[in-house]
Amino acid sequence: MLYREAGEFHTSYVQDGQTFPIRFDRYAYYAVLVIGFLVIPFVINDYWLNAIFLPFLIYAIAALGLNILTGYCGQVSLGTGGFMAVGAYACYKFMTGLDIWLPGENGEWVRYALPPINIFFSVILAGIVTAGVGVLFGLPSLRIKGFYLAVATLAAQFFLVWLFNKWAWAYNYSASGQITAPTRSIFGVEITGPTAQPWAAYLFCAVFVFVLAWLARNLTRGATGRKWMAIRDMDIAAEIIGVNPLAAKLSAFAVSSFFVGIAGALFFSVYLGAVEVTEAFGIQKSFLVLFMIIIGGLGSIFGSFAGAAFLVLMPVFLKNLLVGTLGWPTSLAEHTQFIIVGALIIGFLIAEPHGLAQLWRLTKEKLRLWPFPY
Amino acid sequence: MPEQLLFAIEVTLNGLMAGVLYALVALGFVLIYKASGIFNYAQGVMALFAALTLVGIMEGQVPFAHLINAIFGTDIHHFGWHVPALAAILLTMLVMVVLAWAVNRFIFRHLVNQEPIILFMATIGLAYFMEGFGDLMWGSDIKKLDIGLPQGINTWIDEVTYNAFGYGFFIDNLDIVASIIAAILVAALIAFAQYTKQGRAMRAVADDHQAALSVGISLEFIWVMVWSLAGFVALVAGAMWGAKSGVQFSLSLIALKALPVLMLGGFTSIPGAIVGGLIIGVGEKLFEFLVGPLVGGATENWFAYVLALVFLVFRPQGLFGEKIIERV
Numbered sequence: 144m145l146y147r148e149a150g151e152f153h154t155s156y157v158q159d160g161q162t163f164p165i166r167f168d169r170y171a172y173y174a175v176l177v178i179g180f181l182v183i184p185f186v187i188n189d190y191w192l193n194a195i196f197l198p199f200l201i202y203a204i205a206a207l208g209l210n211i212l213t214g215y216c217g218q219v220s221l222g223t224g225g226f227m228a229v230g231a232y233a234c235y236k237f238m239t240g241l242d243i244w245l246p247g248e249n250g251e252w253v254r255y256a257l258p259p260i261n262i263f264f265s266v267i268l269a270g271i272v273t274a275g276v277g278v279l280f281g282l283p284s285l286r287i288k289g290f291y292l293a294v295a296t297l298a299a300q301f302f303l304v305w306l307f308n309k310w311a312w313a314y315n316y317s318a319s320g321q322i323t324a325p326t327r328s329i330f331g332v333e334i335t336g337p338t339a340q341p342w343a344a345y346l347f348c349a350v351f352v353f354v355l356a357w358l359a360r361n362l363t364r365g366a367t368g369r370k371w372m373a374i375r376d377m378d379i380a381a382e383i384i385g386v387n388p389l390a391a392k393l394s395a396f397a398v399s400s401f402f403v404g405i406a407g408a409l410f411f412s413v414y415l416g417a418v419e420v421t422e423a424f425g426i427q428k429s430f431l432v433l434f435m436i437i438i439g440g441l442g443s444i445f446g447s448f449a450g451a452a453f454l455v456l457m458p459v460f461l462k463n464l465l466v467g468t469l470g471w472p473t474s475l476a477e478h479t480q481f482i483i484v485g486a487l488i489i490g491f492l493i494a495e496p497h498g499l500a501q502l503w504r505l506t507k508e509k510l511r512l513w514p515f516p517y
Numbered sequence: 518m519p520e521q522l523l524f525a526i527e528v529t530l531n532g533l534m535a536g537v538l539y540a541l542v543a544l545g546f547v548l549i550y551k552a553s554g555i556f557n558y559a560q561g562v563m564a565l566f567a568a569l570t571l572v573g574i575m576e577g578q579v580p581f582a583h584l585i586n587a588i589f590g591t592d593i594h595h596f597g598w599h600v601p602a603l604a605a606i607l608l609t610m611l612v613m614v615v616l617a618w619a620v621n622r623f624i625f626r627h628l629v630n631q632e633p634i635i636l637f638m639a640t641i642g643l644a645y646f647m648e649g650f651g652d653l654m655w656g657s658d659i660k661k662l663d664i665g666l667p668q669g670i671n672t673w674i675d676e677v678t679y680n681a682f683g684y685g686f687f688i689d690n691l692d693i694v695a696s697i698i699a700a701i702l703v704a705a706l707i708a709f710a711q712y713t714k715q716g717r718a719m720r721a722v723a724d725d726h727q728a729a730l731s732v733g734i735s736l737e738f739i740w741v742m743v744w745s746l747a748g749f750v751a752l753v754a755g756a757m758w759g760a761k762s763g764v765q766f767s768l769s770l771i772a773l774k775a776l777p778v779l780m781l782g783g784f785t786s787i788p789g790a791i792v793g794g795l796i797i798g799v800g801e802k803l804f805e806f807l808v809g810p811l812v813g814g815a816t817e818n819w820f821a822y823v824l825a826l827v828f829l830v831f832r833p834q835g836l837f838g839e840k841i842i843e844r845v
Binding site: 211219283286287288289290291293294295297298301302304308338379411426430431434439469470471472474475478479480481482483484485486487488489492493496 | 556583586587595609624627628631633634635637639640641642643644645646647648649650652653657773776779780784811813814815818819822823824825830831833835841843844
């Protein structure tokens with residue numbers, strides 16, 4: 144009754160081809176935007192920001208990126224954590240002033256540095272750098288397929304994490320080996336650093352999420368996305384009908400890594416503030432993002448958000464329930480959480496291999512006929 | 518002989534020993550992959566779980582003690598008895614068989630005809646589940662596993678090499694025992710697959726599920742059997758690694774090390790798993806020895822993957838894998 148397309152007549156191609164052709168969807172989308180940009184910034188506080196909104200927004204970007212690669216182009220990647228690390232360290236270098244060391248006249252090394260770049264552009268540049276690295280590690284995908292590729296991307300994961308542990312230049316020779324985000328601002332409003340206001344950090348990430356989701360949605364609707372999907376469904380057949388596998392796969396790697404890199408940059412600069420690479424960007428992170436897109440739904444933009452929300456909210460919920468309400472020790476709650484995550488993944492794969500997005504689609508189908516199903 | 522060369526030989530020998538253990542884990546993967554087409558990511562966690570159970574039974578721990586204590590406010594931890602190693606191993610094996618049955622009954626029976634990648638992800642879910650379950654059951658502290666295997670430097674090799682070259686090789690007794698056990702296990706597995714009725718049925722299933730069904734082989738039985746075998750291999754691997762470095766979470770990470778081994782050797786080949794394991798074992802130790810000091814060490818974390826990656830670019834099916842034929 145509420146959700147229906149009856150009575151909606153599209154009289155032009157623009158109307159017919161819009162992202163949300165059904166009015167109810169469109170209004171829901173506007174409502175989410177209004178709440179996201181005009182309501183939440185006014186009511187948000189530190190706890191909600193750090194426990195829920197920032198992780199959700201940032202993981203949503205990473206999940207979008209991985210979904211482009213795995214869900215749309217069919218290339219399984221376990222290197223997400225490594226690529227997020229590239230984004231984080233690239234962002235760090237750009238926001239503290241990218242430097243190079245050249246041999247001077249007397250044989251000693253002289254440091255030449257760019258001035259620090261604005262945090263907004265640092266994040267974008269970090270995405271671009273990560274895209275480059277992603278293409279590099281995507282090259283073997285032309286020869287290696289399926290599981291072999293999934294394992295090959297582990298090479299990226301472990302190598303990159305090791306690299307950022309050992310390469311002192313990447314963390315500006317800091318004694319602890321950590322990178323720490325200095326205070327940076329846009330239009331005089333602090334975004335990073337310990338004194339940043341919650342609403343500013345939230346809005347900064349929300350803008351990225353909005354733009355990137357819009358980009359992902361439109362890329363996957365267009366020619367590029369169709370080529371990716373053709374490669375995913377059957378690469379040889381796609382090649383025969385004229386899809387260039389080199390261009391399609393590498394563009395998927397590039398776009399995906401761009402998203403993941405931005406997620407990594409935000410994760411480091413806005414969310415955590417200080418990062419130690421093995422801890423923050425280990426293999427667990429790769430699996431976490433992979434779970435998000437499985438639970439959310441492979442090949443679905445909505446699914447990326449749903450999966451990210453689910454896996455961010457569930458631990459918070461469980462922790463509140465087990466530790467807060469039942470008074471269990473934290474370690475016990477953690478083990479239980481592992482069990483529940485594992486069981487949920489298996490349960491989802493059995494009940495609905497296409498994830499939350501498919502559940503939502505089915506719900507909409509039912510809603511169309513409600514309350515008079517036939 | 519120059520000292521550097523002797524070092525290199527010692528490193529190579531140690532690498533071979535480590536390689537055997539990698540091969541052991543990889544073997545569990547190959548068994549399941551061949552018989553059911555499932556790429557079992559949970560193999561490493563199975564090794565951890567088996568080792569935890571083994572320790573738990575030997576020490577007479579109360580399963581789920583933490584959980585029970587948290588819920589009922591009691592304070593129990595041990596039954597107060599000690600089980601001999603052999604009996605504990607048998608009991609653990611029983612647990613692994615039950616686990617194999619449960620995995621097939623509750624997970625993979627519902628996932629028949631799904632794409633391989635879905636099955637793979639289900640095993641990742643299984644890995645998470647078992648990791649939490651094992652910790653919940655036996656506690657997550659690092660445990661010492663002592664099943665009576667000899668440990669420490671092998672003095673005989675040390676003396677012989679010292680007399681011959683003037684430099685004694687350091688080789689751990691445990692590594693030698695582990696290699697011998699692994700070799701016996703591999704031989705036994707190959708003999709099982711070749712000469713027994715069940716082994717033949719297993720190979721038939723690996724070749725073609727439908728054809729095997731049509732001649733009256735029970736797929737479910739074979740799958741439970743294969744998972745039990747993989748559980749047994751996991752138990753052996755878990756016991757070896759556990760005796761070497763204690764039973765702890767990092768044990769489950771050896772599964773990740775087994776992945777490049779598989780890629781090198783090919784997912785479907787038992788000899789491939791062994792050769793791949795040896796190559797990776799020797800390769801990473803030698804690389805760490807020769808190149809490690811130049812780049813800051815700890816190259817063992819990634820060398821295996823990069824080696825496998827580079828290798829696969831030239832030979833996508835691995836050393837011994839079946840040639841990948843693609844049809845539209």
